Amino acid sequence: MTHLPYIVAAYGMTIGLAVILGTGAALRLRRARARLAAIERPSRAERAGGVSAP
Amino acid sequence: MNATPSLAARTGTFFHRYANPGRFLRLGARLQPWLTWPAIVLSVAGIVWGLFLSPADWQQGDSVRIMYVHVPAAWLASSGYMGLAVCSLLSLVWRHPLADLAAVEIGPVGASVTAICLATGSLWGKPMWGTWWVWDARLTSVLVLFFLYLGHIALIRAFDEPQRGYRAAAILGLAGAVDLPIIKFSVQWWNTLHQPDSITLTAAPTMSTDMLWPLLVCTIGFTFGFAAILVARLRAAVMESRVRTALAMRRGRTEAPGDAQDSGPDLSGAVA
Numbered sequence: 001m002t003h004l005p006y007i008v009a010a011y012g013m014t015i016g017l018a019v020i021l022g023t024g025a026a027l028r029l030r031r032a033r034a035r036l037a038a039i040e041r042p043s044r045a046e047r048a049g050g051v052s053a054p
Numbered sequence: 055m056n057a058t059p060s061l062a063a064r065t066g067t068f069f070h071r072y073a074n075p076g077r078f079l080r081l082g083a084r085l086q087p088w089l090t091w092p093a094i095v096l097s098v099a100g101i102v103w104g105l106f107l108s109p110a111d112w113q114q115g116d117s118v119r120i121m122y123v124h125v126p127a128a129w130l131a132s133s134g135y136m137g138l139a140v141c142s143l144l145s146l147v148w149r150h151p152l153a154d155l156a157a158v159e160i161g162p163v164g165a166s167v168t169a170i171c172l173a174t175g176s177l178w179g180k181p182m183w184g185t186w187w188v189w190d191a192r193l194t195s196v197l198v199l200f201f202l203y204l205g206h207i208a209l210i211r212a213f214d215e216p217q218r219g220y221r222a223a224a225i226l227g228l229a230g231a232v233d234l235p236i237i238k239f240s241v242q243w244w245n246t247l248h249q250p251d252s253i254t255l256t257a258a259p260t261m262s263t264d265m266l267w268p269l270l271v272c273t274i275g276f277t278f279g280f281a282a283i284l285v286a287r288l289r290a291a292v293m294e295s296r297v298r299t300a301l302a303m304r305r306g307r308t309e310a311p312g313d314a315q316d317s318g319p320d321l322s323g324a325v326a
């Protein structure tokens with residue numbers, strides 16, 4: 001390949017950024033899902049407790 | 055007397071059907087694998103095809119392979135900003151709560167692909183034109199697009215009261231859309247070093263089909279990838295907003311009413 005360094009740099013940047021954005025989005029989604037589940041769990045338990053309490 | 059709702063009202067009702075965050079989360083969860091897997095498969099296939107199987111150009115040699123990442127990045131930079139402008143319109147006219155969140159999430163992803171477009175263009179320009187950069191109309195208008203993205207990212211986070219940030223950024227998002235036709239037609243309106251479009255809707259492509267197919271595969275794969283990342287970020291943003299609302303409500307129970315701070319669009323009515 002005649003212009004190998006330029007091609008490697010272009011593909012490296014593009015793939016690197018795609019991996020960073022994709023992994024970042026996936027990790028953020030996982031964290032948000034876990035936080036939401038942790039917050040909703042007690043409130044559901046409270047509701048369930050409220051219904052069954054005398 | 056029966057009043058017929060105006061077109062704006064009917065359109066607003068249509069969009070607000072999809073403003074329910076619970077409905078969006080369910081739709082997003084179903085869509086996510088249908089966006090992510092085609093993105094991975096098509097992008098990998100397109101890159102391998104473009105790098106190793108497609109022919110070199112008779113004039114440009116192997117450096118033409120940069121096209122397979124540069125052109126999809128350029129397409130996504132413009133269409134991402136078009137999405138931002140649509141969100142701005144939905145926010146300004148119909149106060150669509152998800153449009154504000156979508157605008158927040160499109161900004162960084164759009165700025166990233168625009169940066170990739172500029173960087174790969176520069177890496178292609180150096181061996182072909184002998185320079186990293188020229189102040190030609192196409193390059194300059196894409197650089198302006200990059201600054202518009204950066205301005206939007208900064209403006210939407212610049213206010214203590216989020217709603218003011220959303221309004222100001224939406225105005226910038228809409229005004230900045232004027233740059234999109236300038237980018238598109240810059241190679242026709244001005245005498246530029248950048249080559250004219252090789253693929254148009256009105257004429258046959260001016261490139262070999264051996265190069266056109268991998269380019270199309272890459273473009274479709276990258277577009278799926280862009281959409282997958284956006285949907286994932288937007289789902290996370292909706293969940294984070296629900297967490298903030300739930301925490302504010304808990305604080306509200308222990309503090310005096312009205313002490314809870316609003317930190318974003320009201321997505322609390324989002325119960326699935």
